[in-house]
Amino acid sequence: MTDSETTTVVPPLRLGGLLRTTLRTYRDHAARVAWTAVALYVPIGFLEAFVVDVGEGYSDRHDGFLAALLFAFVLIVTSVSVAGDAFFAGFLDAAVGEEVHGHPRRSIPQILRTLPYRRLIIADFILSFGIATGSVAFVVPGLVLFTLFCLIGPLINIERLTVRQAFARSFRLVRPVFWITAVAVTLPVVAEHELAHALQVWAVGSYLLKALVDGVLAAVVYSLVGMVEVTLAYELIRRDQPG
Numbered sequence: 001m002t003d004s005e006t007t008t009v010v011p012p013l014r015l016g017g018l019l020r021t022t023l024r025t026y027r028d029h030a031a032r033v034a035w036t037a038v039a040l041y042v043p044i045g046f047l048e049a050f051v052v053d054v055g056e057g058y059s060d061r062h063d064g065f066l067a068a069l070l071f072a073f074v075l076i077v078t079s080v081s082v083a084g085d086a087f088f089a090g091f092l093d094a095a096v097g098e099e100v101h102g103h104p105r106r107s108i109p110q111i112l113r114t115l116p117y118r119r120l121i122i123a124d125f126i127l128s129f130g131i132a133t134g135s136v137a138f139v140v141p142g143l144v145l146f147t148l149f150c151l152i153g154p155l156i157n158i159e160r161l162t163v164r165q166a167f168a169r170s171f172r173l174v175r176p177v178f179w180i181t182a183v184a185v186t187l188p189v190v191a192e193h194e195l196a197h198a199l200q201v202w203a204v205g206s207y208l209l210k211a212l213v214d215g216v217l218a219a220v221v222y223s224l225v226g227m228v229e230v231t232l233a234y235e236l237i238r239r240d241q242p243g
Contacts, residue, residue: 010239015180022231026224029095033227036108037219040088045215086120087112089153089226096230097158116156123152123163147186148174154233173236184228192221 026033090111097103106114127149135142151170155161161169174181195217 013177013180013235013239015183018180018184018228018232018235021235022224022228025096025231026227033092033095033223034219036091037088037223038216041219041222042212042215045212045218085124085222086115086117086153088222089120089230090115090157092223092226092230093154093157096227096234116160119156119161119163119166120153123156123166126163126167127152143182143186143190146189147178147182150174150181150185150229151233151236154230155237158230158233158237173233173240177232177236181232184232185225188221188225188228192217192225 091108094103094106094111127145130145130149131142134145149167149170151174152163152166155166155169155173156163159166159169
């Protein structure tokens with residue numbers, strides 16, 4: 001190494017630093033993020049609660065047409081939910097990019113027009129199938145898969161990667177910080193699912209309460225966890241740059 005060369009020492013990623021950066025960004029965009037999350041996830045919560053309610057009431061009916069109709073509605077609700085997740089991920093990517101990296105501020109219609117929906121939806125279905133398959137025998141493989149590949153959405157949005165490239169890059173970026181990612185991303189998602197299930201049991205018999213539980217809890221948790229994912233993705237991308 002010559003005298004003119006310098007070595008840049010990158011400090012290790014710390015959970016506390018990641019969370020502080022996330023909370024600072026969230027605070028600066030709290031109103032915009034919160035209202036967008038509520039406007040998106042509360043209606044989806046009503047749709048999903050309706051599907052569950054109809055499905056539970058179908059046990060005594062065996063009409064083929066009604067079964068086909070219910071199945072079609074489930075597919076529609078699932079597609080709306082996945083598209084909503086794709087949009088919200090892109091929205092958070094834009095918010096973090098504006099805050100941390102000085103990217104131009106984009107309106108929601110602009111974000112909607114520029115998201116790579118097809119790649120995001122395909123990636124989401126592949127990951128969901130992998131997690132479900134990994135969790136059939138035991139829950140740990142599913143959690144490991146979710147942790148390793150939780151950044152595929154932000155990476156597709158930020159770097160415009162293909163689905164295959166996003167999976168490979170998420171694995172490579174997350175593996176060295178697996179436990180930080182598990183605590184910051186996976187643990188809150190698992191807690192949200194368990195809490196939602198407990199509250200739905202409490203709200204049994206009330207379609208309105210089930211819908212509010214699904215929608216409001218998802219809006220709160222996904223906005224925070226999504227912000228952590230995007231902040232983590234930007235940080236790991238920055239650390240992976242040469243020089």
